[in-house]
Amino acid sequence: MTTVAPKSVDPEVDAIRHHYEVSNDFYRLLLGPSMMYSGGYWEAGEDLNAALDEAQYRKLDKFAELAGVSPATGRVLDIGCGWGTMLNRLTTVHGAGQAVGLTLSRTQEAFIAGLDNPRITTLVQSWADYKVADDSEKYDAAFCINALEHFVSSNLPPKERTKRYRFFFQQVAGALNPGAKFVLHTMTAEALPMTRGLLDDLKFLQRSEFEGCHIPHLSELSAAAEGLFEIDEVVNERESFAMACRAWLVLLAERRDEAVALEGEEVVSRFERYLDIFAYTLEDKFFNNFRVTITRR
Numbered sequence: 001m002t003t004v005a006p007k008s009v010d011p012e013v014d015a016i017r018h019h020y021e022v023s024n025d026f027y028r029l030l031l032g033p034s035m036m037y038s039g040g041y042w043e044a045g046e047d048l049n050a051a052l053d054e055a056q057y058r059k060l061d062k063f064a065e066l067a068g069v070s071p072a073t074g075r076v077l078d079i080g081c082g083w084g085t086m087l088n089r090l091t092t093v094h095g096a097g098q099a100v101g102l103t104l105s106r107t108q109e110a111f112i113a114g115l116d117n118p119r120i121t122t123l124v125q126s127w128a129d130y131k132v133a134d135d136s137e138k139y140d141a142a143f144c145i146n147a148l149e150h151f152v153s154s155n156l157p158p159k160e161r162t163k164r165y166r167f168f169f170q171q172v173a174g175a176l177n178p179g180a181k182f183v184l185h186t187m188t189a190e191a192l193p194m195t196r197g198l199l200d201d202l203k204f205l206q207r208s209e210f211e212g213c214h215i216p217h218l219s220e221l222s223a224a225a226e227g228l229f230e231i232d233e234v235v236n237e238r239e240s241f242a243m244a245c246r247a248w249l250v251l252l253a254e255r256r257d258e259a260v261a262l263e264g265e266e267v268v269s270r271f272e273r274y275l276d277i278f279a280y281t282l283e284d285k286f287f288n289n290f291r292v293t294i295t296r297r
């Protein structure tokens, strides 16, 4: 079962830990060896589950390529780094010198420590509080892979949310060297009419799984980045995340008894419901999953 320290003083931190401090053994079972909790790049004709890990690594390699990471790259930053797969890949496959990951999850930090990679530093710290000490700590590339959805609270009024997204891009810009690339994967929401069933499902997501989570609109993000970054490319990769959710549902179904033994029926049922909601809302084009590549001015 999950073993975590007492609650923090910040309800937003507790909301993240509610989801991300379910045990690493459970996440291993759910996500498979690649331990990526985001969309993957499947090729036509590939089997969803047989190719899950390959699809995840392919995505990471594409992101590294878009950011120009090579053995000449000094420091890279992954904001919302999960279990460290991208940090590990950037340093071991792409040759980056040092990789720093930010997460709020102490169980993820423990998992990354187990990778035993001396080029990785994990900080259990929010993006909002993180600052480089001086220019020598600035990064040559940054990534944020399906984590921004957690960064701005849905409890804020729209104007305050806009300011918070602006603050996010200011924080990233402040950590990057001029000319450095920032590659972001994020779900966004379309302003489409809702059915009662969809409203119920969105309420479930907000109340039971991802309290305060706000899925942004693309326009909020482009306005927030203006003047700080130049936009290189924006691609809607909705199916990348829908397919990943479907693949995790298959893994969970195959090993459901073990999952229940680890975390209990309530947690497993919650995960089944939320993954299905994300899969179908992406498939129905209510949500998108954008890959955004931008350059620090």
Ligand SMILES: C[S@@+](CC[C@H](N)C(=O)[O-])C[C@H]1O[C@@H](n2cnc3c(N)ncnc32)[C@H](O)[C@@H]1O
Pocket: 016, 020, 035, 036, 037, 038, 079, 080, 081, 082, 083, 102, 103, 104, 105, 108, 125, 126, 127, 128, 144, 145, 146, 147, 150, 151
């Ligand atoms: C869906 S997971 C994605 C993890 C990883 N990028 C991946 O693709 O597998 C979201 C991550 O964001 C982190 N996170 C949530 N809120 C955060 C915050 N305020 N500051 C830093 N990390 C945060 C969580 O701890 C988690 O690691």
